[in-house]
Every structure is written in C-alpha cells, then in structure tokens.
Amino acid sequence: MxxxxxxxxxxxxxxxxxxxxxxxxxxxxxxxxxxxxxxxxxxxxxxxxxxxxxxxxxxxxxxxxxxxxxxxxxxxxxxxxxxxxxxxxxxxxxxxxxxxxxxxxxxxxxxxxxxxxxxxxxxxxxxxxxxxxxxxxxxxxxxxxxxxxxxxxxxxxxxxxxxxxxxxxxxxxxxxxxxxxxxxxxxxxxxxxxxxxxxxxxxxxxxxxxxxxxxxxxxxxxxxxxxxxxxxxxxxxxxxxxxxxxxxxxxxxxxxxxxxxxxxxxxxxxxxxxxxxxxxxxxxxxxxxxRYERLLKVCSIALVGKYTKLSDCYASVFKALEHSALAINHKLDLMYIDSTELERSTEAENSVKYHQAWHKLCKADGILVPGGFGIRGTEGKLQAISWARTKKKPFLGVCLGMQLAVVEFARNCLNWEDANSTEFDPDTKNPVVQVMKHLPFQNGLMSVLWFNLSWQLSTMQLLTHFAVGWEGELEKMEKSVG
The missing domain is CATH 3.40.50.300 (P-loop containing nucleotide triphosphate hydrolases)
Known part of the structure; x- marks a missing residue:
C-alpha cells in the first residue's frame, strides 16, 4: 500500500x-x-x-x-x-x-x-x-x-x-x-x-x-x-x-x-x-x-434557497446541474437568490434587494427550489414556484422544493387557502404534505424518495425547453413511473 x-x-x-x-x-x-x-x-x-x-x-x-x-x-x-x-x-x-x-x-x-x-x-x-x-x-x-x-x-x-x-x-x-x-x-x-x-x-x-x-x-x-x-x-x-x-x-x-x-x-x-x-x-x-471551455450556449438557472451566501451550501445541486449542462453542450449560469428577498416584507424593508431578486428570477431559463428546513423563507419559495407555474418556466423542486410545489398548487389552483405542510402548521385544515408517522424514518424517507425521483426524471429536462406546461409535466412524470 x-x-x-x-x-x-x-x-x-x-x-x-x-x-x-x-x-x-x-x-x-x-x-x-x-x-x-x-x-x-x-x-x-x-x-x-x-x-x-x-x-x-x-x-x-x-x-x-x-x-x-x-x-x-x-x-x-x-x-x-x-x-x-x-x-x-x-x-x-x-x-x-x-x-x-x-x-x-x-x-x-x-x-x-x-x-x-x-x-x-x-x-x-x-x-x-x-x-x-x-x-x-x-x-x-x-x-x-x-x-x-x-x-x-x-x-x-x-x-x-x-x-x-x-x-x-x-x-x-x-x-x-x-x-x-x-x-x-x-x-x-x-x-x-x-x-x-x-x-x-x-x-x-x-x-x-x-x-x-x-x-x-x-x-x-x-x-x-x-x-x-x-x-x-x-x-x-x-x-x-x-x-x-x-x-x-x-x-x-x-x-x-x-x-x-x-x-x-x-x-x-x-x-x-x-x-x-x-x-x-x-x-x-x-x-x-x-469541451467545457468551448461551450457557447448559456443556460441560466435560478436557485431559490435560504443559504445563498456560500455556494458550497448547495454543492450537490450545482454539480448535478453542471454535469447536465455539459451533457447537452450548454454552459451553466447559476444565479443564487435568497428566497426571503422575494417576499413582500423585504419590499417594505429594502426595495432594491427585492427588485434585484425578482429581476434575476424573471430572466432565468429555469427555476430550482432545493431542500431545506424551517419556515423562514418558505413564502419566497412559494412565490418563485407560483411564478414558474403561471409563466410556464421549467421548474424542479427537490425535497422541500417539491413539497412546496404541492402546497402552492393546492392554494392557487384548488383554492385551499390554508393548505400547508404539517411541518410548518400542524393544525392546518388542508395538510397536503404530512409527516409519515407510521414509518421509522418519518419525513426523511419521503424526502429521499422525492429527491431520487425528481433528479432521475427532471434534471436533464430542466435544462432543455419544455414544450408543455407545469401540469403537463406532472402528467408525463406520472406516466413515467407508472
């Protein structure tokens, strides 16, 4: 040795x-x-x-x-x-x-x-x-x-x-x-x-x-x-x-x-x-x-999260997107957006930060909301998810990002205004995301399942142009996994 x-x-x-x-x-x-x-x-x-x-x-x-x-x-x-x-x-x-x-x-x-x-x-x-x-x-x-x-x-x-x-x-x-x-x-x-x-x-x-x-x-x-x-x-x-x-x-x-x-x-x-x-x-x-250095086409992705001051906080997301971009001969432009800066409360406190964050979100080719914990910044993530759905922007939610996509859809498409995850509101009347108490891993297993499913089915699609809307993509995903 x-x-x-x-x-x-x-x-x-x-x-x-x-x-x-x-x-x-x-x-x-x-x-x-x-x-x-x-x-x-x-x-x-x-x-x-x-x-x-x-x-x-x-x-x-x-x-x-x-x-x-x-x-x-x-x-x-x-x-x-x-x-x-x-x-x-x-x-x-x-x-x-x-x-x-x-x-x-x-x-x-x-x-x-x-x-x-x-x-x-x-x-x-x-x-x-x-x-x-x-x-x-x-x-x-x-x-x-x-x-x-x-x-x-x-x-x-x-x-x-x-x-x-x-x-x-x-x-x-x-x-x-x-x-x-x-x-x-x-x-x-x-x-x-x-x-x-x-x-x-x-x-x-x-x-x-x-x-x-x-x-x-x-x-x-x-x-x-x-x-x-x-x-x-x-x-x-x-x-x-x-x-x-x-x-x-x-x-x-x-x-x-x-x-x-x-x-x-x-x-x-x-x-x-x-x-x-x-x-x-x-x-x-x-x-x-x-080949990486000769790439000319650029694909910009907005990463909406809470820990955006240090890029290593989302290293796995960055690497997955970088590899996917290279596979389809695109250079990745990853824009980090603090989800709290997309919230209305930020507009009142610091309108410059608020408008800069929304400007980056609007010009992105795709939007990714990664995993996370705690209620801070979730409203900003919901705003980003709503923007992706209504403007038909390519979107990928990983772990918490996927759960919040379910919450956003329930609130704005099913008109369940109080729809929420029990992680954030245990007493909500519409718990669209719940802790799986009968499993030893609880919501950890749910996160792992969503993480694997979303990466396998959507990472490559995120960096290409979607011909269908957000709802259509969900339908496609449903058929893929039977």
Missing amino acids: KYILVTGGVISGIGKGIIASSIGTILKSCGLRVTAIKIDPYINIDAGTFSPYEHGEVFVLNDGGEVDLDLGNYERFLDINLYKDNNITTGKIYQHVINKERHGDYLGKTVQVVPHITDAVQEWVMNQAKVPVDDDRKEPQICVIELGGTIGDIEGMPFIEAFRQFQFKAKKENFCNIHVSLVPQPNATGEQKTKPTQNSVRALRGLGLSPDLIVCRSAKPIEMAVKEKISMFCHVEPEQVIFVHDVSSTYRVPILLEEQGIIKYFKQRLNLPIDDHPSELLMRWKKMAD
Missing part, C-alpha cells in the same frame, strides 16, 4: 480536496486502484449536525454516513463508492479510544494523546485503506489522505504527530507528503509573494514532516522566478514545485498537474509500475475539460 498525505498551509479552503481528487484521478488513469480518506480535526462525530455555513453541504454516502463534501469530490473524480469510515474526525478517534479504555483494553495504563490517540489514527488509516471501493471489489493500491485545516492548527496536532510516526512505519518508498500552499498577489504591488509558503513549509518541517511536493495555489499563472525562489528557500528541487492557478473548471486541475510531470515523479518516488505517459482515461478527461 502506498500512502499520499495532502496537507495545507496559510489558509483553509485552499483547494486540498480538488488537489487530492486530481492526484487520485491521475493515478487511477495509470491503471492503479485508488481510495481516499478525509481527516477533519473537529470534535464533531460527523458533519450531520453542521449548519451549511460551517462547512458547506453535507455529503451522504451509500452507507448513510453524513460526511464532509470533499468525499463527494473523491467519488465524482475517482468513480468510487466510499464509506463513513473514510471520513475520520477527532470526535470519532476520541470516542473509539475512550470506548476501548472503558472496556479495559489498555490494561490500566494512563491513556494519552501519544501513543494511544496517534496509534488509533494510524490503525484506522491502515485498516480503511484496504477496504475495496471499486466495482471489482479488489483491494486498493494507493490511499490518498487529505488532512483538513492548516498546518499549525492546535486541533490538528495529534494527526500531524500520527503521520510523523507513520512515515517511518510505512517506509519512505511507500509514503509521500504533498503540501498545498498559497502564493498571494497583492494588488498594491502586483508581485507574487512566496513568504507565506516558506513559513508554512518551515512550520511543517518543525513538526516532523517534510514535503515531497509543494503545490502552489494562485489566482494567476506563476512565473518561473517564483518557482525557483520557492525551490531554493523550501529545500526542494524545482520539479517538486507544482503550480495550480485558478481555472474555469475544477476538471482542468488534473490536466495541469499531469502537464508538470507529476506522473513521472510519482513513478520514481513511490516506485510505481506505471508508464510515464497518460492513458486513454486522462485523454478523455482532457477532451471533457476542453
């Missing part, structure tokens, strides 16, 4: 997940079986209780695990199925160690961060790396491990120490560390600065890990002089400094890495039985990335 540890410096959210996914994609294109593990240093057991503004949308795995959205990137890029144990958190590790201590497994010894927590991390990684994630059910050959947060974070220290020890346990030819850092370019000078990367690498070395590759993130392509400076001050060869600037699509990143000789480096560093040249899989990937 070969292990590739991806760490980050300077700032969080620098793109470690995309870098880790891209490295896995490149190695898989070389014919290797790849798995991935994400380490999140927070004390929560999993991501299920987070606000979307904390870490973005929760990604739900096939086994029901609620995990960080980076695991969604791994599954999409690598075409694999991961499990909840592929996401390690501080909470999981401490819970595991405490349970062993209560069971008496440590035979009365004092339980400490070193060696008990660090040993637990290493054992978890080694065991989970062997779990098959491909359809052929064969054991992986490469495990890409992403360590969340940045070097120097106090909560990440036990994991850094665990991998400092692990590099000797795994042996040098089986362990590789990739450090992702930021190269900022202040507007005042326009010069690309290397000092943050130098300090980050120095901090990493001080903790016992030395980077094999330094991946430098920047807004614009980095000059050769900057590469040579980082090489000199960070004690690595120039070919061990990789640049990844902002690109039009994340699917361009594996191509950027491959063009800078990363396949040849991994072949030598980890003694891998692969060719120096990319396979047909990576060539197809390059064609897809090229």
Whole structure:
C-alpha cells in the first residue's frame, strides 16, 4: 500500500480536496486502484449536525454516513463508492479510544494523546485503506489522505504527530507528503509573494514532516522566478514545485498537474509500475475539460434557497446541474437568490434587494427550489414556484422544493387557502404534505424518495425547453413511473 498525505498551509479552503481528487484521478488513469480518506480535526462525530455555513453541504454516502463534501469530490473524480469510515474526525478517534479504555483494553495504563490517540489514527488509516471501493471489489493500491485545516492548527496536532510516526512505519518508498500552499498577489504591488509558503513549509518541517511536493495555489499563472525562489528557500528541487492557478473548471486541475510531470515523479518516488505517459482515461478527461471551455450556449438557472451566501451550501445541486449542462453542450449560469428577498416584507424593508431578486428570477431559463428546513423563507419559495407555474418556466423542486410545489398548487389552483405542510402548521385544515408517522424514518424517507425521483426524471429536462406546461409535466412524470 502506498500512502499520499495532502496537507495545507496559510489558509483553509485552499483547494486540498480538488488537489487530492486530481492526484487520485491521475493515478487511477495509470491503471492503479485508488481510495481516499478525509481527516477533519473537529470534535464533531460527523458533519450531520453542521449548519451549511460551517462547512458547506453535507455529503451522504451509500452507507448513510453524513460526511464532509470533499468525499463527494473523491467519488465524482475517482468513480468510487466510499464509506463513513473514510471520513475520520477527532470526535470519532476520541470516542473509539475512550470506548476501548472503558472496556479495559489498555490494561490500566494512563491513556494519552501519544501513543494511544496517534496509534488509533494510524490503525484506522491502515485498516480503511484496504477496504475495496471499486466495482471489482479488489483491494486498493494507493490511499490518498487529505488532512483538513492548516498546518499549525492546535486541533490538528495529534494527526500531524500520527503521520510523523507513520512515515517511518510505512517506509519512505511507500509514503509521500504533498503540501498545498498559497502564493498571494497583492494588488498594491502586483508581485507574487512566496513568504507565506516558506513559513508554512518551515512550520511543517518543525513538526516532523517534510514535503515531497509543494503545490502552489494562485489566482494567476506563476512565473518561473517564483518557482525557483520557492525551490531554493523550501529545500526542494524545482520539479517538486507544482503550480495550480485558478481555472474555469475544477476538471482542468488534473490536466495541469499531469502537464508538470507529476506522473513521472510519482513513478520514481513511490516506485510505481506505471508508464510515464497518460492513458486513454486522462485523454478523455482532457477532451471533457476542453469541451467545457468551448461551450457557447448559456443556460441560466435560478436557485431559490435560504443559504445563498456560500455556494458550497448547495454543492450537490450545482454539480448535478453542471454535469447536465455539459451533457447537452450548454454552459451553466447559476444565479443564487435568497428566497426571503422575494417576499413582500423585504419590499417594505429594502426595495432594491427585492427588485434585484425578482429581476434575476424573471430572466432565468429555469427555476430550482432545493431542500431545506424551517419556515423562514418558505413564502419566497412559494412565490418563485407560483411564478414558474403561471409563466410556464421549467421548474424542479427537490425535497422541500417539491413539497412546496404541492402546497402552492393546492392554494392557487384548488383554492385551499390554508393548505400547508404539517411541518410548518400542524393544525392546518388542508395538510397536503404530512409527516409519515407510521414509518421509522418519518419525513426523511419521503424526502429521499422525492429527491431520487425528481433528479432521475427532471434534471436533464430542466435544462432543455419544455414544450408543455407545469401540469403537463406532472402528467408525463406520472406516466413515467407508472
């Protein structure tokens, strides 16, 4: 088993997940079986209780695990199925160690961060790396491990120490560390600065890990002089400094890495039985990335939700629409609209926001109302749904969005003015959406059913022109599912 540890410096959210996914994609294109593990240093057991503004949308795995959205990137890029144990958190590790201590497994010894927590991390990684994630059910050959947060974070220290020890346990030819850092370019000078990367690498070395590759993130392509400076001050060869600037699509990143000789480096560093040249899989990937950049036709979709300040809150919706648009050779223009800004109360408080929101909604080619919880913003969503129905705009409701479509239809077409969901009004006389109390999953199952049905039948249709009205589309859907 070969292990590739991806760490980050300077700032969080620098793109470690995309870098880790891209490295896995490149190695898989070389014919290797790849798995991935994400380490999140927070004390929560999993991501299920987070606000979307904390870490973005929760990604739900096939086994029901609620995990960080980076695991969604791994599954999409690598075409694999991961499990909840592929996401390690501080909470999981401490819970595991405490349970062993209560069971008496440590035979009365004092339980400490070193060696008990660090040993637990290493054992978890080694065991989970062997779990098959491909359809052929064969054991992986490469495990890409992403360590969340940045070097120097106090909560990440036990994991850094665990991998400092692990590099000797795994042996040098089986362990590789990739450090992702930021190269900022202040507007005042326009010069690309290397000092943050130098300090980050120095901090990493001080903790016992030395980077094999330094991946430098920047807004614009980095000059050769900057590469040579980082090489000199960070004690690595120039070919061990990789640049990844902002690109039009994340699917361009594996191509950027491959063009800078990363396949040849991994072949030598980890003694891998692969060719120096990319396979047909990576060539197809390059064609897809090229096609994405050549798209001329634009399809604008209005996403009407409550958590629109952070795009990662609706990552799954964005990815599904992006893939659908690419499949029919359109470029996606996704407009985020805060549903509360469509409500009459906003017009009285801030008429500019109100009219701007409605302007975006009116010019959209299609409207999507995603899932959500709580009554806040539901009236705005109902307004958007009513607009889509009366103006015959393509519409897709997911989870709560589909339930509110039922409420809107009942109120405005059946004249049931008090029609509502029991989630919002338990005493409504017309409960058109009800909690299914006789099922153990209650409304969660209902949401899952609507989610799967609506994506399978409507995602592709949403991005094409509907020849029939909203009611006709429902009739079509009814026939499709019998």
